Amino acid sequence: MKEKNYKNYILIEKPVERAFLIGLNNKESSKEEYQESMEELKRLAATAETEVAGMFIQALDKPNPSTWIGKGKLEEIKQSVKKEQVTTLIFNDNLSPVQSRNITKTTHCNIVDRTELILDIFAKHAKTKESMIQVELAQLEYSYSKLRNLWQHFSRIEGGIGVRGPGEKQIEIDRREIKKRILMLKKRLFEIRKVTETKRKGREDSISICLVGYTNAGKSTLFNRLTRSSVYTADQLFATLDATTRSIKYKGEEKVLITDTIGFIDHLPHTLVQSFYSTLFEVREADLLLHVIDISHPKLHDQISSVNLVLEDLQAKDKNILFVFNKYDLCNTLQAKFLKKQLKEQYQDCVFISAKEKMNIEELFNKIDFYLQKRKLNRIFGVPTDMNNLINFLHKKTHIVNIDFNEKQNEYIFDVLIDYKYLKTVQDQIKHYKLNKYINS
Numbered sequence: 001m002k003e004k005n006y007k008n009y010i011l012i013e014k015p016v017e018r019a020f021l022i023g024l025n026n027k028e029s030s031k032e033e034y035q036e037s038m039e040e041l042k043r044l045a046a047t048a049e050t051e052v053a054g055m056f057i058q059a060l061d062k063p064n065p066s067t068w069i070g071k072g073k074l075e076e077i078k079q080s081v082k083k084e085q086v087t088t089l090i091f092n093d094n095l096s097p098v099q100s101r102n103i104t105k106t107t108h109c110n111i112v113d114r115t116e117l118i119l120d121i122f123a124k125h126a127k128t129k130e131s132m133i134q135v136e137l138a139q140l141e142y143s144y145s146k147l148r149n150l151w152q153h154f155s156r157i158e159g160g161i162g163v164r165g166p167g168e169k170q171i172e173i174d175r176r177e178i179k180k181r182i183l184m185l186k187k188r189l190f191e192i193r194k195v196t197e198t199k200r201k202g203r204e205d206s207i208s209i210c211l212v213g214y215t216n217a218g219k220s221t222l223f224n225r226l227t228r229s230s231v232y233t234a235d236q237l238f239a240t241l242d243a244t245t246r247s248i249k250y251k252g253e254e255k256v257l258i259t260d261t262i263g264f265i266d267h268l269p270h271t272l273v274q275s276f277y278s279t280l281f282e283v284r285e286a287d288l289l290l291h292v293i294d295i296s297h298p299k300l301h302d303q304i305s306s307v308n309l310v311l312e313d314l315q316a317k318d319k320n321i322l323f324v325f326n327k328y329d330l331c332n333t334l335q336a337k338f339l340k341k342q343l344k345e346q347y348q349d350c351v352f353i354s355a356k357e358k359m360n361i362e363e364l365f366n367k368i369d370f371y372l373q374k375r376k377l378n379r380i381f382g383v384p385t386d387m388n389n390l391i392n393f394l395h396k397k398t399h400i401v402n403i404d405f406n407e408k409q410n411e412y413i414f415d416v417l418i419d420y421k422y423l424k425t426v427q428d429q430i431k432h433y434k435l436n437k438y439i440n441s
Contacts, residue, residue, distance in 0.1 A: 017050045019088035019112075020077060023057040024069055031059075036299055040266070041092045041114065043216075047121050053084045067106070068099045078107050090117055097146045115142055115269045122272065130192050137185045138271040144178055206247070206255045207372060207419070210283050212311065213292035214303040215263025218326040222292055222355035223260035243282050256372075259286070266306045273313055283314055287421070288371050289321045295339060295352065296330035320371055323347045324364065329354035376417040381426060384411045384437075390429055397422055 021041050025034040038055060045052050058073045067074050068091065077089065088110040089103065095113045103111050112120070119139050126132040211219045224230060227246035245259040259282045273280065283289065291307060293300055304323075311317045323343075331339060340352055351367050353360040376399070383390055391412065394400065398416040406413055418426065 017088055018053045018084065018086045019045060019050045019090050020080065020084075020086050021045065021052055021055045021090050021092065022069060022077065023055070023092040024063055025057060025059050026062060027059060033299075037266070038092060041090065041117075044114075044117050044121065045090055048117060048124065050088065050090070053086050054080065056080075063093075066098065067102050068093065068095055074103065074106055081107050081109055088112060090114075114267065115271075118265065118269055118272070130189070133185055133189055133192070134272075137182065137189065138269065140178055140182050140185070141271045142269065144175075144182065206257045207288075207375075208257045208259065208282070208286045209288045209290060209368065210259045210261060210286035211290045211292055212261055212283055212307060213263065213324075214294065214297075214307055215265050217263065217292045217294045217297075217303070218355050219260055219263065219292045222290075222324070222326060222353075223258065225355045225358065225361060227258050243280075245282070264307045264310045266302070268306075268310055270313075273310065280314055283311070284316045286316075286319065287375065288368070289316070289319050290324050290368075291321050292324045292326050294327050295325040295343075296327045320374075321349070322367055322371060323350040325350060325352045326355055328352045329357045329359055375419050375421075377420055377423060379416060379418055379423065381414045381416070381430060382406065382409060382411045383414055383430060384409075384433060387429070387433060390426065394418075394426070 021038060023034065023038045023041070025031065029037070034057065038057060042052055042055070056069075056073065056077055058069050060070060064070055069077075080086070081089075086109065089107060089112070091111070091113045093113060094115050095103075095111065100111045100113070103109070119135065119142060122131075122135045123139065126135045211223055213219050223244065223246075227248055229244075229246050243259055243261050245257055248256050248258060261280060261283060289311075291304070293304060297303060308317060311319075325343060328336065343350060343352075349367075351360065351364050353364055355361075378401070381394070383394070394414055394416060398414075398418045400414065400416050402415040404413040404415075405411075
């Protein structure tokens with residue numbers, strides 16, 4: 001076999017984007033709390049494959065309307081940009097087009113705000129047709145809201161964070177074309193959602209469990225553990241974007257659908273929540289939410305609050321929620337005992353696990369079983385003997401405790417445990433049948 005000669009090939013490595021992280025603490029949070037927010041921004045930058053060359057935090061009572069940070073701090077950053085060969089400035093806040101343009105003029109850098117950075121990560125991780133459309137739509141809508149003074153902002157530098165996906169195309173098209181593109185993407189999403197809705201209707205008879213939580217809390221690892229799947233996992237933010245659903249036979253009887261959703265984050269861009277509505281719709285329709293939390297994270301309460309805000313936005317905050325404190329193996333013994341006691345007092349419906357180390361998974365299944373059993377109600381129905389479809393339905397979808405026969409009424413008396421979501425359907429069918437029979441007799 002002839003060997004290939006690689007002597008004349010030159011390997012060209014893609015240059016790593018170097019960036020400074022810029023934050024402005026207006027004293028609404030403590031210095032330590034804001035530092036943690038900046039550390040999260042650093043993890044976001046790493047996920048966007050950007051090398052962080054430094055971090056600047058300025059304390060100001062209110063932002064400068066023209067440059068966000070103070071002029072003196074901006075000049076200091078300008079000098080450091082030349083010294084460190086930095087090409088990008090990433091801000092921990094959202095900037096106006098005027099602020100972005102003014103900072104670009106001073107520093108000659110690519111200016112990226114927090115929302116643009118998150119959108120860029122989503123563009124990088126989008127794999128399916130639906131998620132790619134959702135990300136592009138979110139990017140265009142965010143850009144459109146800032147569009148009037150934005151052309152200079154878009155042409156600031158070729159490539160880089162914030163212009164992945166549709167970014168480069170936006171330089172070539174005018175405002176009307178962007179609006180046309182947005183409408184076209186919405187139409188395509190609507191068509192995809194119709195197909196999704198049809199599929200979802202076919203799963204209405206199954207019990208649905210949805211995993212939600214802050215990004216990198218270990219949802220996908222837990223999903224793989226519960227369903228014996230191999231969904232991609234990584235120690236980075238937003239490793240997976242698409243909702244993945246797997247069916248499992250629970251205790252050999254009921255079919256349970258488990259869905260892994262995208263991770264949430266503090267100040268998750270509203271455009272993303274709206275664009276990913278069909279993906280996040282699974283959360284609204286779920287019978288039980290497993291709120292997965294990284295117990296080893298120092299700001300776990302803040303992360304819980306951030307997830308609750310998104311659930312509120314999705315109108316899903318009042319659902320049955322089981323708090324699953326993951327990564328319990330990372331806590332030392334003394335810390336674990338104290339944390340467990342504290343969290344049990346605060347969150348009564350909770351369980352402590354390590355999805356990675358398979359710790360307390362059986363206890364989690366027991367908690368899930370408790371919720372599933374709670375859904376079942378004991379009811380007695382008088383079903384006419386010629387309602388064959390309903391009789392078959394009760395045999396398939398309920399746990400039958402006892403069946404008697406009422407000769408006088410010519411009906412079966414079903415004593416069953418029934419899931420509450422089937423209850424009204426059964427009652428309405430019997431009521432409608434008997435009413436029609438009475439009218440026709």
